Amino acid sequence: MVEIILLAMVAVFVGLRLFSVLGQRTGHEQEPRMPRPVEAPPTVQQRPQPVPDLAPAAEEEPDGLVLPAASAGIRKIASADSSFDVNEFLIGAQAAYRMILEAFWKGDRDDLEHLVSDEVMESFNAAIDAREAEGHELDNKLIMIDRTQIEMAEYDSGTARITLRFDADIAGVTRDREGTVIAGSLSDAVETHDIWTFARNVRDADPNWKLIETDEAS
Structure with missing residues (x-):
């Protein structure tokens, strides 16, 4: 019995020693490698390709800014000059209206001279000469252009002509040689209504239009 007990005690002692060595990590063991999941290839997002128009949309005239009487002429001008755009023309006409008035x-x-025809320049020169002879100076200001409307348009033998009505508010005074105000007021704008006609030879390389006729709207 004594020998059996001693053998049992030896077996327990050996088992505890093995557990103390194998059951604890020393810090030098390699971490178990987990299988790396297979990554799906990145999805490339493609931008939708624009579908080309089979036919260009017809350019629409600005609502209310082209009178019916001018529509046929506008179409003829656009057919003769592929660069003509009625919206851009209206913007340019307003700019020309302001520049011509301020220069005058x-x-x-x-x-x-760069903005008007020879005939219109003669009229402007005569008015400027008369004003200077009297010693008068104009101190005018274009407050705003209320409306610009194409009233007539025509195309003949390469020349395009477009007549517009300008409704604007202008404030101004006339001064004598001493600078004294003899007419007008800068604090009160006056409604003005002008009929101007611009022309251009569409076969020329120069894209600018010139003022060829002026009148007051009735």
Whole structure:
């Protein structure tokens, strides 16, 4: 019995020693490698390709800014000049209206010569000469353009002509040689209504239009 007990005690002692060595980590063991999941290839997002128009949309005239009487002429001009755009023309006409008025008020003949025809320049020169002879100076200001409307358009033998009505508010005074105000007021704008006709030879390389006729709207 004594021998059996001693053998049992030896077996327990050996088992405890093995557990103390194998059951604890020393810090030098390699971590078990987990299988790496297979990654799906990244999805490439493609932008939707625009579908080309089979036919360009017809350009629409600005609502209310082209009178019916001018529609046929506008179409003829657009057919003869592929670069013509009625919206851009209206914007340019308003800019020209302002530049021509300001040049005339200042008596700037050089600027006017680039913007108006010879016939209109003669009329402007006569008015500027008469004003200077009296010693008058204009101190005018274009407050705003209320409306610009194409009233007539025509195309003949390469020349395009477009007549517009400008409704604008202008404030201004006339001064004498001493600078004294003799007419007008800068605090009160006056409604003005002008009929101007611009022309251009569409066969010329120069894209600019010139003022060829002026009148007051009835």
